[in-house]
Amino acid sequence: MKKICLLLLSALLIALFTACSNTPSDISEGSETTTDAAPESEAVFTEPTAPLITEEEILRQTVVDYMKKMGTVEWTPEKTMDFSKAHSEKLIYTAGTTYRGMPYTNFRGGYEIFASALNKKGVYSGPVNYQKTYGNTCATSIKNAWMQVGNSFDFEFSIDMMPYYKDSGVLAIGDIPWEKYDEKNTTRSIVKHCDAATLYDAYAQMKPGDAFVRYLDTSGHAIMVTGEVKVFRGNNGTILPSRSTIVCTDQTGSFKTAKEGEPLSTWNIDIERSFEYLYQEGYLPVTIAELRDGKHEEPKLYIASEPTAELIAKTRTFRGAVNSNFKMASVTSTLTNKSGKILFTDISYPEGKVFSLSNLTETFKLKTMIPGTYTLNVKAVIGFGEFDVFDLTFTLN
Structure with missing residues (x-):
């Protein structure tokens, strides 16, 4: 009986050995393969590898951080700054009132010069003229943020941010027919030559630090992407514009409705905009070479x-x-x-x-x-x- 058991055991071991020793040529195409685990005595704990941060991501985050820095600084004017005639009826910064975000002015400056005019209590005592007060506009706030990492562009107003103007250094995103820009009908002259799907695809390519620009007749606006781009698609793969969104920040020329207890501001910080809204408003996506390529000129x-x-x-x-x-x-x-x-x-x-x-x-x-x-x-x-x-x-x- 012992011999029979030994023979059976030997046969079983041979069968198992044969089954486990197939060469790669024995595995049929498309079948799943696995790698044998190491013996428990050889197991070694490995620290999870931190995700690599690319140069492009660093540049983009630098731009976004600076934009938000300008838009969230809190301050109080020492004197009332009335820009109702210079810009818009309700743009008045009242002495003693706390505000959030650099003021909307035509000075076109960055955070540092504005902060230099604040005392330890955040009271602003710099110039109070619309042209000279340390502030910026929608376009120049973006320009100042971009200037933290780039020098390949030059513009002052939103209309100058059109890639149609080669000297601006502002670049197109996606397959948008900028050559259709007629300088009369503004950004809508491009939108009408561009189907919605093409524009939505361009929106989907955007990343933090990129911008939207539009110009309608006599006024324009520019917005920066400062957060997540969420893209939802239907079963056929097309983008759903009402559900797809982009988180944006912009400096505007009017005060926003503040939540109770919060300071007044002309800034929108991390507002979620739908593709549908951006398309209907005629916004077109743009960027700069430093963000697109993920590299910058060496400082000199x-x-x-x-x-x-x-x-x-x-x-x-x-x-x-x-x-x-x-x-x-x-x-x-x-x-x-x-x-x-x-x-x-x-x-x-x-x-x-x-x-x-x-x-x-x-x-x-x-x-x-x-x-x-x-x-x-x-x-x-x-x-x-x-x-x-x-x-x-x-x-x-």
Whole structure:
């Protein structure tokens, strides 16, 4: 009996061995294959790999963060700012009232220069003229956000953001016939030559940091994508425009209805818009090369017509200019004596790519400075951080 059992056991083991030793050629096409698990004694715990963040995602997030930073800063005007005649009837910022988001003005500035005019309590004491108050518009708020990562574009108004104008540097998204733009019937002149499905497909390609633009007769508007793009499709694969949505942020020229206890604002922050709404309103999707390609030009900051120690000693003036290939948010200049003590500090907000050092001659009282050895240091901040631009030691006799 033992022999029979042993024979049966041997036969069973041989059968199992044969069944488990098929070569890949024995597996028919389309069948599922698995990999044997390692013995328990060999099991090793592996930390989950963090998802890689691409350069494109970093650039896009930088743009979105800056846009929201401009749109959520809270402040109170020291004086009433009445822009009812300059822009629209109800655009009046009342002294002592708290607001959220940079003001709507034609200054076209960024966050830093506005924040420089706020005291510790958030009271704004800068210019109060519509042209000079530190604020921006729908288009220039987007421009300032884009300038944190890019320098391939130039525009001031929403109508200038049309890819039809090649010099603007603003690029099309999707297969939209921008060549149909007739400069008379505005964005609708393009929409009427573009079927809805094509436009919805373009909307579906958008990502945070991209923008919508429209221009209707005498006025326009621009909106930034700042959140998720949700695309719903029917059984036949076509996009459902009433259900598909995009989260957007925009600076407007009128106050929104505020929730109880919240400050008034001319900004919409992370508002969900349907494809259907955007299509009906004539909005077209655009972007810039830096966001589309996920790369940017290397920052270059330098002094043009660089001053020398000899020239400063002879003329007691600072000459030359800080130049950058990106917008400078601020330039900080310090003057120290031989022992390293800071004598003067100047923080300027160029709102551009050039800052003249001649501005420092009077600020640092160079003409009346007592004889001695001094050091001028200049740093500049752009969207990619702070850079040391210039450092010079000179002696005044």
